[in-house]
Amino acid sequence: MYLGLDLGTSGLRALLTNDQGQSVASADHAYSTAHPHAGWSEQDPQLWIAACKKVLNDLRDTAPEALAQLKGIGISGHMHGAVLLDKALKPLRPCILWNDTRSHAEAAQLDAHENVRTLSGNIVFPGFTAPKLVWVKANEPDIFEKTAHILLPKDFLRLYLTGELRAEISDAAGTSWLDQSTRRWSNALLKVGQISENQLPELVEGSAPAGSLRDNLCADWGIGQEVMVVGGGADNAAAACGAGVLQEGQGFVSLGTSGVILVGRNAFAPQPETAVHTFCHAVPDRWYQMGVTLAATDSLNWLSKIAGMPPSKLTRELGAQLKPPSTIQFLPYLSGERTPINDSHIRGSFVGLDIAHDRADMTHAVLQGVTFALRQCLEALRATGATIDDLLAIGGGAQSGYWLQMLATAFNLPINVPEKGEFGAALGAARLAICGVTGREPEMVMAPPDIAETVLPDPQLSAAYNSAYEKFIKIYPAVRAVQ
Incomplete structure (x- = not known):
């Protein structure tokens, strides 16, 4: 058996699989994020x-026999x-998270240094790790002086599991x-x-050994090897x-x-000026590139709170058939934005609201705004x-x-919907463990999921969505000028 642990922003997911990567059992636990000041995000x-x-x-309680056969995590x-x-391996302060924008000035300073983009492959974004440490040095000098070790979040969890200080290359690529x-x-x-x-x-590669589960934890969870x-x-x-x-x-x-939007790359070929992220992959000698919009379902969840209605109910109000693009334009910059504008200060906007618009119109506009922000990522890639x-x-x-119909139509690309099952980060983590323990090649273990459906662009609406997108990309400079 193999375990994938996915340490997310809002909770931890554990997925237990067999050596073929098939799900055997799972468990989840949520936790909170603190926002002590505007633009801050800590855990x-x-x-x-x-x-x-x-x-x-x-x-251990729900699948004890399977967990007892655990070989890799x-x-x-x-x-x-x-x-x-600190030197005793105790946290000195809460973790400053990826969506924390306090170090925007420090990021700009680092980004201006010669060869930083060339070596790191990226613009230095405010959410990256390096500017956070420069901010701590300037604003919390006592903590900076006591900092003996710097870990990324998942590597702190590894420290608990193994007692070892290790960093993994795909994660380190974002520092x-x-x-x-x-x-x-x-x-x-x-x-x-x-x-x-x-x-x-x-540093270790994603499928390389990085420690062993501590004996006391093996005993606690009924694992004998x-x-x-x-x-x-x-x-x-x-x-x-x-x-x-x-x-x-x-x-x-x-x-x-x-x-x-993430795509695999067989070679390191960064173009940081596009604000596309180029990172080492979790498998050796591979890289990937991605464009990121910071508030996707976050934007829909934000509207959901205001409307007092679950997101699923909001989207059901739209019906089954994709409608023409909304005359309302929504800029989903509720927490700033990354690709391609790299602006931690910009905030969201509705443009073109009419007295006749209702809740469903605003829901459509939110989905459309996120879709268009993702299309900007697509064009940058x-x-x-x-x-x-x-x-x-x-x-x-x-x-x-x-939403999938809208994406396919606005992107003018087929969107493949996988069969129901596991295919996310927890499965990916378990697959890396399978490779590490068995020595099997990643290509043999990490197969794409079976496809349940392919959503094709709506040819009758493609031109209209393309026209609406062209208007969308003109709004940011105007809004930025007055914010």
Whole structure:
């Protein structure tokens, strides 16, 4: 048996699989995020440990015989977080998360240094790890002085499981400290980022051994043999492993808290000026590129709270057949935006509201705004030379057939809907563990899911959505000028 742990922003998912990657049992536990100031987003790392204990105890209670056969664990986690530890390996402050924008000035300073983009492969975004440490040095100098170790979120969870300090390459690629061409920490980037390599863990690939489950935890969970814990992967890299997106021509669109279009790349070919993220993959000698809009289902959830109605009910009000594009334009920049505008200060807007518009019109506009923001990501990816002929749809928002019709039509691309089952980051983490323990090649383990349906563009609406998109991309500069 193999275990995939997916450390998400809102909760931890545990998936137990057999050696073919087929789901045997699962458990989930939610936790909260603190927002002590505007633009801040933090979590107490002990919440992750408590969640891990809860889901493993649940698996021990519900599937004890399967858990007793555990051979390997892979961990996926949200990227860019800064977990600062003292010499005793105790957290010095809450983790600063990926969607925290306090270090926007520090990010701009780092980004302006010569060769930073060339070595790291990316613009230094405010959400990345390196500017967070520069912010801590300037604003919390006592904590900075005590910082003996810097971990990414999933690697703190690994520390609990194994007692080992390790970092994994696909996650490290989002720090702005990694030379992605060599897949090693860069002395030049560390110097610019004002930290020492002694503060960072040893690097391992996603399927490489990174420690063993501690004996006391094996005993607590009824496991009688050694359990390998592999490097694992950053959340989107692990999701790509779960979806079978490993190489050129493969890709997915994810409608989660944030929206992502990710494509596999066989070589390191960054174009940071497009604001596309280029990261090392969780499998050796592979990379991936992605465009990110920060508020995808977050935008729908925001409207849901205001309307006092669940998101699923809001989308059902739209009916089954895709409607023409709305005359309302929604900019989904509720938490700033990444690809392609890289603006942590911009905020969301409705443009074109009429007294005749109702709740369903606003729901349609929100879906449309996120769709158009994702199309901007798609166009940015194409500008890097990425091949995109179709996309696999994953994430909670992909449960809406209406939204999928809109995506296919606005992108003018087929959208493939997988068969129901596991194919996300938790499965990807488990698959990395399978590769690590058995030595099997990733291509043999990480197959794409079976496709239940292919959603094709609506030829009668494609031109109208293209016209509406052209109007959408003109709105940001005007709104930015008055915000």
